[in-house]
Amino acid sequence: MTDPQAGEGTPILELRGVTKSFGAIQVLHGVDLKVFPGQVTALVGDNGAGKSTLIKSIAGIHPIDGGEILFEGRPVSVTGPRDSAALGIEVVYQDLALADNLDVVQNMFLGRERKRGILLDEASMEAAARDTLAKLSVRTLKSVRQLVSSLSGGQRQTVAIAKAVLWESKVVILDEPTAALGVAQTRQVLDLVRRLADTGHAVLYITHNMVDVFEVSDRVAALYLGRMAADVPISTVDRGQVIELITAGRSGNLGIAPAVAEASI
Numbered sequence: 001m002t003d004p005q006a007g008e009g010t011p012i013l014e015l016r017g018v019t020k021s022f023g024a025i026q027v028l029h030g031v032d033l034k035v036f037p038g039q040v041t042a043l044v045g046d047n048g049a050g051k052s053t054l055i056k057s058i059a060g061i062h063p064i065d066g067g068e069i070l071f072e073g074r075p076v077s078v079t080g081p082r083d084s085a086a087l088g089i090e091v092v093y094q095d096l097a098l099a100d101n102l103d104v105v106q107n108m109f110l111g112r113e114r115k116r117g118i119l120l121d122e123a124s125m126e127a128a129a130r131d132t133l134a135k136l137s138v139r140t141l142k143s144v145r146q147l148v149s150s151l152s153g154g155q156r157q158t159v160a161i162a163k164a165v166l167w168e169s170k171v172v173i174l175d176e177p178t179a180a181l182g183v184a185q186t187r188q189v190l191d192l193v194r195r196l197a198d199t200g201h202a203v204l205y206i207t208h209n210m211v212d213v214f215e216v217s218d219r220v221a222a223l224y225l226g227r228m229a230a231d232v233p234i235s236t237v238d239r240g241q242v243i244e245l246i247t248a249g250r251s252g253n254l255g256i257a258p259a260v261a262e263a264s265i
């Protein structure tokens with residue numbers, strides 16, 4: 001794991017005071033968040049804390065109502081998924097959005113196929129897919145021409161993550177990638193998450209799993225009732241504190257004031 005305190009200059013992605021409501025219901029209340037290149041930031045929070053809303057706001061699916069998004073230190077406007085993709089932000093959602101009837105290469109290039117004239121440039125797409133998988137040290141796939149329907153859950157996650165990385169993404173957001181996986185496949189995906197950061201990506205990693213948090217992250221950001229209770233290096237907190245931040249919004253001198261938390265219920 002990289003030293004979380006080292007090289008922590010400008011965050012590649014920063015949220016300042018982000019708010020988001022759906023009709024009369026305010027879901028995000030002035031959320032601050034910093035995400036650094038080469039680091040995994042675990043985004044934790046109880047059911048309904050606002051994690052999905054937050055990542056969908058970053059992705060432009062639910063554009064923010066207030067506050068600021070900064071990318072590489074500059075304020076940016078993210079009003080749709082194209083804006084986030086153009087910045088180099090890719091999200092791997094839980095449903096993975098893979099097509100079972102297509103192979104690995106076809107899935108990685110789905111919707112962004114390379115062409116030579118009117119024909120698909122299969123050779124170049126296959127080479128790029130192999131290259132991306134090799135850079136991520138993925139050795140669990142037998143063939144890039146395997147149908148996705150024949151892959152295990154862990155292999156499918158791997159393909160979805162590699163697809164996100166293929167587009168020169170700088171920030172990769174993963175929505176509970178190990179939620180449905182067994183022990184060995186979880187291990188493979190966690191190794192891949194670490195390699196994503198080690199190859200320079202900033203990774204925002206949503207999880208409910210405390211073992212995963214401490215295994216793979218450099219920072220932990222805890223949302224509580226739509227407020228950022230803490231966004232700190234993992235080395236400064238223990239498991240009990242993270243659980244308190246998730247369940248109560250505070251732990252010792254960390255987190256949001258109890259009065260603020262009570263006011264939001």
Ligand SMILES: Nc1ncnc2c1ncn2[C@@H]1O[C@H](COP(=O)(O)OP(=O)(O)OP(=O)(O)O)[C@@H](O)[C@H]1O
Nearest residue numbers: 022023025027045046047048049050051052053054
């Ligand atoms: N489109 C929407 N319209 C109205 N309310 C919404 C909408 N999307 C989310 N919410 C509400 O926002 C709150 C936060 O939901 P969100 O899905 O972001 O939480 P979460 O932390 O991702 O939870 P989980 O861990 O269960 O996935 C919830 O109270 C939810 O009902």
